[in-house]
Amino acid sequence: METATVPKDLKRALVSPLLKKASLDKEVMKNYRPVSNLPYIFKLVERAVATRKLHHMNVNNLQEPFQSAYRAHHSTETALVRVQNDILQALDENKGVVLVLLDLSAAFDTVDHSLLLETLSEMGVRGSALGWFRSYLEDRTQCVYIKGHASAESFLEYGVPQGSVLGPILFTTYNKPIGAICRKHGLAYHLYADDSQLYIRFSVSDAADLADVIARIQACVRDIKAFMTSRMLMLNADKTELVVFASPCNRLKLCLPEISIGDCVIVPNTSVRNIGAVFDNEMTMKQHITTVCKEAYFQLHRISKIRGILAKKTAETLVLSLVISKLDYGNCLLSGVPAYLLRKLQLVQNAAARMICRTGGREHIRPILQGLHWIPVKLRIDYKVLTLVYKALQGTAPPYILDMLHTHQPTRVLRSSSMRMLTVPKSNRRYGERAFSVAGPRLWNSLPTDMRLIPDLDAFKARLKTHLFQQAYDLA
Numbered sequence: 001m002e003t004a005t006v007p008k009d010l011k012r013a014l015v016s017p018l019l020k021k022a023s024l025d026k027e028v029m030k031n032y033r034p035v036s037n038l039p040y041i042f043k044l045v046e047r048a049v050a051t052r053k054l055h056h057m058n059v060n061n062l063q064e065p066f067q068s069a070y071r072a073h074h075s076t077e078t079a080l081v082r083v084q085n086d087i088l089q090a091l092d093e094n095k096g097v098v099l100v101l102l103d104l105s106a107a108f109d110t111v112d113h114s115l116l117l118e119t120l121s122e123m124g125v126r127g128s129a130l131g132w133f134r135s136y137l138e139d140r141t142q143c144v145y146i147k148g149h150a151s152a153e154s155f156l157e158y159g160v161p162q163g164s165v166l167g168p169i170l171f172t173t174y175n176k177p178i179g180a181i182c183r184k185h186g187l188a189y190h191l192y193a194d195d196s197q198l199y200i201r202f203s204v205s206d207a208a209d210l211a212d213v214i215a216r217i218q219a220c221v222r223d224i225k226a227f228m229t230s231r232m233l234m235l236n237a238d239k240t241e242l243v244v245f246a247s248p249c250n251r252l253k254l255c256l257p258e259i260s261i262g263d264c265v266i267v268p269n270t271s272v273r274n275i276g277a278v279f280d281n282e283m284t285m286k287q288h289i290t291t292v293c294k295e296a297y298f299q300l301h302r303i304s305k306i307r308g309i310l311a312k313k314t315a316e317t318l319v320l321s322l323v324i325s326k327l328d329y330g331n332c333l334l335s336g337v338p339a340y341l342l343r344k345l346q347l348v349q350n351a352a353a354r355m356i357c358r359t360g361g362r363e364h365i366r367p368i369l370q371g372l373h374w375i376p377v378k379l380r381i382d383y384k385v386l387t388l389v390y391k392a393l394q395g396t397a398p399p400y401i402l403d404m405l406h407t408h409q410p411t412r413v414l415r416s417s418s419m420r421m422l423t424v425p426k427s428n429r430r431y432g433e434r435a436f437s438v439a440g441p442r443l444w445n446s447l448p449t450d451m452r453l454i455p456d457l458d459a460f461k462a463r464l465k466t467h468l469f470q471q472a473y474d475l476a
Contacts (some may be wrong), residue, residue: 004131010042037163046165069193092432103239107194173472185220237264336434404437
């Protein structure tokens with residue numbers, strides 16, 4: 001930092017093209033994501049700089065509150081929990097919600113260095129610190145590396161390196177004004193790197209309100225597109241998606257809207273894939289569960305072909321990493337869904353347990369799960385929700401999660417005042433009961449008092465798992 005320079009040898013990157021999805025055409029270049037492999041020693045330097053930069057932004061309150069990428073305690077799951085909560089609350093109040101998912105084309109590769117440095121300067125990064133960032137961005141070179149062969153080196157006039165520690169964090173700084181644009185138009189939003197979610201509720205019985213909402217969304221998208229153009233970014237209209245959420249009864253009353261992005265007309269989908277989860281237009285999570293089951297069974301089928309040569313411990317490790325991880329990702333979103341849907345996930349867990357233990361379908365599953373020390377799917381969901389509540393109360397979850405929880409404050413001094421209980425908001429329909437702001441406090445208040453007062457996260461998780469395990473198998 002004293003010299004404010006980065007050695008050129010540390011700015012050479014080997015780019016490995018990575019296919020975004022296995023199902024995509026390998027002959028189409030846009031289906032690949034360029035991942036930069038940088039020297040290990042420089043990644044350590046980047047990590048130190050990233051820590052100091054994030055500290056500067058946190059101390060000076062410069063972070064975008066609804067940007068969940070590359071921040072401690074934030075994740076795709078916490079972002080999804082907040083967005084789903086807002087949608088479920090609107091449906092519970094007999095409203096509808098319009099959600100638009102925006103996507104950028106080659107976002108990391110088109111960042112303008114001079115504009116990025118200007119943005120950093122506006123955030124108080126000046127002097128030798130700004131000089132270091134200038135040296136970090138300038139005179140970068142890269143070559144494409146495929147199957148042991150490297151291309152000629154080329155200079156990078158734009159972009160931040162994907163695969164680096166600091167590049168994605170700089171991109172979220174570069175993209176930060178999108179939040180202000182959404183607020184100006186009165187839209188709720190959530191950002192995750194280059195994925196933007198814009199949503200707003202409307203009255204299903206008022207056609208004029210829906211028309212006004214669509215007009216505001218289109219005006220907001222126009223402003224975002226203009227901002228992106230000024231920043232050398234390009235909004236990918238082909239991948240922009242629109243979905244209108246409403247209850248089954250209200251859906252019959254709706255004339256589904258369209259939105260326009262330039263010459264492209266976006267029509268509503270019945271479901272959308274949103275940073276790893278599938279939201280259907282009635283927020284039942286049926287499509288999400290079907291997708292998870294399909295992917296999990298596919299992995300089980302692959303493992304079954306080699307199960308005969310695997311030790312039990314190795315098979316369990318494979319199943320946990322490739323199958324159970326799919327059941328656990330985003331399972332906060334499944335709190336309160338009907339039992340017949342959870343049954344589909346439970347059957348996946350049962351099949352995974354039988355494969356590990358090599359037992360037939362006639363043997364009762366309960367002792368098999370108990371032997372593996374696995375708790376059933378429904379209680380795994382409760383475990384995730386309760387852990388997130390605990391983190392929020394301890395200050396190790398995003399502020400937008402804590403905003404959904406409210407400590408119970410009795411009107412007079414009662415014994416419950418010291419029990420660390422939460423207020424459970426009233427809900428009108430089943431939608432509201434599934435929202436994190438309702439399900440979280442309800443589950444939290446049902447825990448034993450001494451468990452709610454545990455001061456350490458690891459101790460809480462261990463005690464919680466024991467509590468749910470005993471509950472699942474009726475153990476004393």
